[in-house]
Amino acid sequence: MKKLPDILFYLIIFLSLSIFLSVFSEFHFYSVEQNQLFQISWPSISEMLMKPGGLALVITESLVQFFIVPYAGAVITAALLTMIGLLTSMVLKQIDPKTHLFILPLLPVLTLLFVHFDNNYILQGTIALGMMLLVLYGVLKIKPVIYRLVASLVATILLFFFAGAVFSLFALAIMLCEVINRTSCWYYFLGTGFIALLLGIGSVYFSFIGEYRFAFLPDAYYHVRLVPDKVIYYSWLSFLLSLLIVFILRHKNELKGKMLVIASAIQILLICFLFWKGVEKYGDSKSYQMKTMDYYARTEQWDKILEMCRKPMTNYLYMCYANMALAHKGQLAEDAFKYDQRGPQGLAVTWNKSANVSTLLSDVYFAMGNVAIAQEMAFESNLGSLCDGNPRMMKRLVQTNLIYGTYPVAEKYIAVLENTLYYRDWAKEQRKFLYNDAEVESDPLLGNMRKGLLKNSILSQIDGFDADLRLMAEQNPANKAAFQYLGVFYLLMKDMDKFKNMIETYYGTDLLPVLPTSYQEAVITLSERESDYWKRFGVSESIVKRFDEYKRQVLANRNNPNALPGLLGRSYGDTYWFYYMFK
Template structure:
């Protein structure tokens, strides 16, 4: 029997791990970036002092390992497995001979749905498991009087360790004692009263901000957001399963192998139906591509970003990552129209004050050479992270403060990173730049960025990107990304006057000594009937020849307006002429 049970849970663990790894592998990398854990006594003590502090500290400790391949899926699968095993232990204490494994696995599936949401904290699953453990230990006490005493005492203790889930525990023990027909079961209502008192005191003494965090699973979600209703399902399911277990205890034991097999098949079918409905509903598949691109950008795998963005694109975030990768490879102005472009938002999306967008904008600004905007967006991302900060953006804050020579601020951020397990080495490596202008200026990244700082005091603003790019390009002509982003901005917006002014200002200077491919194509678009104007910008013969062929094709098929875009895309879809005319 023990061998069968072990095999059952090993199969569940393997199924959870394989599914989570295949379905959400980049999701776990994404989560790790929002929950910075510092391995210091002060940090841990500060967390433990909060309601639910133990579960929160444990969750943050585990999440820091999500940056390693397979760790996120493995740890999450293990947490969900513990949920299932805890549920089995409780149900078996009520009805020892049941074969209804569906009762064990429903909360597992419901909690798994929650883990698809990057605003949900593993804190919630750990807290739920601690509640199951406390409940199971109480059920092992056969003496009714002592069991109720332990339940009453356990409620505030559980509140301190796991937070609001103690209220679910208190309500559930009252339901259990009532259904169990325990003499003087009403004494269990003291557990409920203590749970309510703990919640009220937590809000009154400002340990928690709102009553929903004191009594509901909202406590295990991003505090600035309203969670979806799925967050309540696992909590609702637990007392319902207790009630169903007591109903099963009254039934006569089913006889016959056929009935046992039919029951197993039916339960398995119900689980499949639940997954079939819930995974598309809560799986957050829409953000999977963005999470993948975010991981590649963080690890500087630019070619993988390009490979992932071939074909039709409809998401501006994907386009931003694509153009960022091209800029980092020095190919933005040469290859941008080899990919599906859909306007200037594909270079830089509008800022919505979220961590994800702020991080992306910081990356783009840093690639441009705009330290001021990169720092501003990094700070916004760091401040809006679901946990204690975004380590990637903390690294950006270190870099920008080193660039500006703000060494005490950079040192403060390095000290935070130095308290972590994974980012400590990076922090130690960057301490050599503190109070050392020479080391900063000689570094390939920091030195180039410092050289790109505007010569005059100027506060960068996201709505004045053209001015920012001009100032960076003039300050450091070697930073080609700045002038290429400026030209790309004009071309994608079809702002030919702006593009012409940029050309006539910078062409032939150190900022723009020669024109990349898309800029040459745009010059022809500017002055189609003035070949002499092309000579001024040294347009290559191959570009002029290709335009002649393009124009010939357009004229030959001008009467077939519906088919013309498709015909031209096949041969000239990688040119600015096609973009200008058909997009």
């Protein structure tokens, strides 16, 4: 019965974390799932097990694959964090069973929560810490000193192989416990630290691990190409600090009555304060909108992306998502200027070699029909993923290789996806296209893409960008998206000469049977005083009338240039005229 309050306490913690993460971080977990790929095959699993920390990594990836299920990521993460708190509490109570400092076990939980908001953090770090705490609890329960010493040495070695860098934390913790406790022959336990040093140094020397920080520090549980923020160290430091505090206070008088209530209230306030400040500082509010848009793009929920983008935007990544959504709906040329546009970067941002931007650009270029760059970006994204690949980008690599007819390469990626839980059915369906040109060419997506294949394509924002689009549209008039991107590109560049050449060349053809709204507005901008030119391209009377009203407003307020954008923006912010004059 004594354990019942603890169970209830941590049940409340679990439920609170589950609700919080489900409400405020739902799309973060979908993003985490896309950053890792787990193959349910012995060759893949055995390869991971051969690495230091391999067991923790296998457990991690087997759990992360379920993050694709709504709210599963939040519940699993909440359960793991609660487990860390409970195990920490069990370890601390081995030192002082009467401690009332329930804030101490929650410090590693809070600090780990903050790290979990970072897409480059590997859940393996949390699993490994839980494994370490469980082993430490078991070792501390051993009463005979000699047995505890042997268990400590063996546990250090096993943790190195099964959990990775957290073995160094275990060595520090066990030495701290024995030294402060002044156990008989406590100095023998320094051998645990010596074994830990040998393992870490040897693993780097023999190239099992690349750097010492990956051998001894939580850096091992972060993207190998990046340096983590210092918050990643807080969970380890807070755990060691908790051990030290419990040792210092263990012989103090037990709190009772009013003092116990006051102490509990102070701890609750501190927990709430730390939670609030930590989420404010380390939360993913800056990246959460992109994670949300990425999920909607992956699930083809274009209207939800557009709904998110109706407000003013300064982030080119968001503009790319909005324009891509319009392109998929066939409304880019018609409605582009109903959304905040700020130049051609809003069509395709400059590639910065990051996995997230590579994923976005692969989606954008695939929407245009530019298979070459879509494939290149998918490959870069897959290469830059956190663990073993990006499932969606691997699907893109299957599609692009099928389009090109490089069937052996496509088959390789299909085989990988067939080893997964949630992508195997899709992968199996793709096998019908292998070595079957007729099947590929009859497919609405793959066949249409194959018709517009370019021999050479340039990853550039200006040089070659419009040439690619124009050539794709001419090769395959059914590819409306490429032609719409072309026209909007000229308008965003304010390159009216090229825009004029485009409409005069293609107006009345299958590519441009009628001018969409933004093009009609641009025609008036091209030749403001030549109404006959407008009529040539079928500019509607309603647009002509609206332009007259717009022009009157400009002339009426021309003596107040600073206020003019604000005045016109309310009524005409969705027109090309406004973009041309003020952006």
